[in-house]
Amino acid sequence: MSIPLAIYGLVAVCAAAMVITRTIAVHALVYMVATLLALACVFDTLGAPFAAALEVIVYAGAIMVLFVFVVMMVNLGRPDQEREKSWLTVGTWIVPALLALILLCTLLFGASHVTADPMPMAAGGPIGPQAVGLRLYGPYLLTVELSSFLLLAGLVSAFHIGRRIGERQE
């Protein structure tokens, strides 16, 4: 494993841990953005610059901004922070920690038994945007079409919810 990849991975894991343990929602979201940026770096190191750019634009740049927007609108204050603190007791950590430990053991076991090249860097260098586009509109066309259905459904329902109440129905 290359050193940059290890650093990005470590940053992502640490930031993700901070996301869970923050009691102020906006702080958690900022750490979440850091996690996503670290993941984008991981993608780029693995030879997928296009996926990395999309990760930054779509997840860190658009979806997380909407999350921050919503949290700002409800404007959680000091009482919510206290309540969050009272929820995060030692007891709540036990079961999730055990489950995560099982996953960690499996991961370590798997990692120690890998025989092939542990870092599947794309053969023939990084994959450019053109190659990704050709694959999307070639073998994966059905998936693209299905996701466009999903987006259309989302758009229609957003339009329905967002219409002015009392406006004449046509």
Add this chain to the structure above:
Amino acid sequence: MWYVLVILVTVFGVLGVAALSTMLERRLLGFFQDRPGPNRVGPFGLLQVVADAIKMLFKHDWIPPFADKTIFVLAPIIGFLCVLLSFAVIPVTANWSVAGDLNVGLLFVFGMMGMAVYSVVLGGWSSNNKFALLGGMRAAAQMISYEVFMGLALMGVIMTTGSFALNDIVAAQSHCWFIIPQFLGAIIFLMAGIAETHRLPFDLPEGENELGAGFHTEYSGMKFGMFFLAEYAGVALISCLITTLYLGGWQGPLLPPVVWFVLKAGFLICFFILLRAALPRPRYDQLMAFGWKVLLPLSLLNTVVTGAILLLRASA
């Protein structure tokens, strides 16, 4: 060694241009409004920049006790960093750019613009002030919306060139600048660019007659200075992008390439300032409605027509 030099010159060049354009803006506004403007400090008032910088650095940098300190300090840093990073992919000449042939160059710029939204949103939220919060929310909605039209307007250029690398885009304009076949796209990009940098007439996030100073109401000293510089660097960035994408970048007859690039970008910066002097500010709902109801359909139309022409030309 060459690489380090390029990076250093880019960073300090951007800082210098951003600082100078604050002075240039006040001088030009004075000229447009038939008054002298700042002309006392140094020759032509040029040292006004230095005076402003000294004032800003020595002002009391006050963090309000009711603010969220970490985020309050972080917000201007994010904004400034994102704008500076975007300059990395701008090719000033064929062999003068930090990463001009990055194969996702344009997407990198968009990623950084997406990140820049956080600076105003978090700045507005962490100030814990209702005017700042309102400004931050306006900024979030405005910047996310206009980023969409900006991206769609560019599709024509990307389809014609077949590449996201800015060097390739400039090289593709050797016989005809993209502003001629992509005129509609260029206009939409310009308008979205003004909204992205929240400059007048689209400066609703900081409209002073309704929101105090908007998202940076509580900021002072150098932290305010960073927001301020980031705004002017943003104007320079949009000017450089339009130059690169639509005005043929460094290409032009007779004069050396650097001069052409600086001339084109400088002209666009002056144009931004003229817009500030010439146009009144629309209402916020008018701004959003204009975006979604006019710019979005137009940019989609531009994409469809360009695609159809390219397909026809390919089959012919």
